[in-house]
Amino acid sequence: MSEDLSSKYILQTAGFDARFPNTNQTRHCFQNYTDYFKCIAAKGEDFAPCKQFKRAYNSLCPNEWIAKWDDQRENGNFPASLEP
């Protein structure tokens, strides 16, 4: 059973990013969020490399922030350009 679990869950998370070497990771989260939606706007939702950004922002951003930004994108008042 233990073998199943280690293959079922890969222990992996967003790695070190040289753009964000500091304690303050706010921008690291936001950058990955905008990058994901820029990526899918350019390449389509099924483009696999875009998933990397999604995993990163899910790991880094508080769920409350993600929900708020998702709402803002729907309402068209997201405070950054998501044009590729």
Add this chain to the structure above:
Amino acid sequence: MLQNFSIFKTIFNDAPQPWQLGFQDSAAPGFTGIVELHNTIFFYLVVISVGVFWVLGSIIYYYNSKKSPIVHKYLNHGTLIELIWTITPALILIAIAFPSFRLLYLLDEVISPTITIKVVGHQWYWSYEYSDYVNESGESIEFDSYMLPESDLELGQFRLLDVDNKVIVPVDTHIRLIVTGADVIHSWAVPSLGIKIDAVPGRLNQTSILAERAGTFYGQCSEICGVWHGFMPIAVEAVPVQDYLAWIDSN
């Protein structure tokens, strides 16, 4: 490792004791470093204090109008002694500063983490999010951690420290903590892991933890955040990786 072969079993001190003066037992390399630096500096601090008070006491005892009535006429200036008592403290400060900065930057380093845990401070509880394994419908593990009220405590649980949902972490794994606040500034602190980091609304603070042994480590909110600031404790349970995976699986 020694524990397994020794007939004397150690019980680690991972929660505060009544009238405790020293530190809790370390469970992370960072905290071991902090205690080490504290002890080293304290040794020199005691030597300096004894020296200073010895000199001060001698001067008070010997140099007074009865014992040496005209000493002020002859003892008014000495270049050598002034150089010594200026340069020696400067060297001591430098000797303390170097290991201190070394430790500070070591603690700052977030070494390629395996897991990210998000910690959010609320008035007045902590909530935790594990979002590395988001399932198909986009749900991640997310729970609130409230203090157990005194009436619900079972034998062996700590008053004002035990919580309903502990943070489960695997041992010997580099874990990234992303700490933020939802309303006011809180501070997430666990002495045994050597962590104290502010939870600031609108900002994500990053730190790294590495639990070296299994156990439950306790801490408290360390930034005054309102009336129940003292009643939002932190409990971290370090378990073997297999047990951690089983816990992930059950959530």
